[in-house]
Amino acid sequence: MPVTAANYLQRAFDRYPVAWDEAPFIYRTLNFSRNKVALDLDLTIQEDFDLSNKPAYVQLSNNFVAVRRVYLIGDVYQYLLVRKPSLFEPFKLNSKPLAYVLKSPNRVYLLPQQYTIDEEKLRVVYVPSLPELTTLEDVETYLPETVLELVALQICVRLAENDLQYALKAYFENEYKLLCMSYTAKGAF
Secondary structure, eight states, X not given: OOOBHHHHXXXXXXXXXXXXXXXXXXXXXXXXXHHHHHHHTTOOEEEEEEOTTOOSEEEOSSOEEEEEEEEEEOSSOEEEOEEOSSOXXXXXXXXXXXXXXXXXXXXXXXXXXXXXXXXXEEEEEEEEOOOOOOSTTOBOSSSOGGGHHHHHHHHHHHHHHHTTOHHHHHHHHHHHHHHHHHHHHHTOO
16 A cells, blocks of 8 residues: 555644644645655665766756765775865865765765776765655655654654644654664664
């Protein structure tokens, strides 16, 4: 059975029964909660890019919430690039890219931008920004069905905060953290 937006919201309102309507706020809360669960459980995808034409940046096929690792991969080696806060280059030419800079929503710039390489490729491991659910019938395409409860708890956290129920918010956050730990301890993902 595919999970829909209605399933997420029904589970959340079973736990925290409040009055609601189909307003943009509830969908923003739902989509924020889905992205937070993907980020907290580290549900990553990876993309490989050919560097034969020596691009200054690579463009990911999805927008990212977080980039976890960027590797330069050769025939007999693989090494991790370092993230830099800006495009400032104190050197002009190097044989390999040494660092990267993130530009939202989906670009990864390489530093230095002028480099000479042979047959290497770039691997980017990142948490993608999930496609938004905007109606009750929209179907979840990325998150597994097992995280339904986690998304519902995150929705409850946001709704309790919106209602200024901070003790209830803390309760839902603690329950969320315990459930996250049990999922990661089981190695479910």
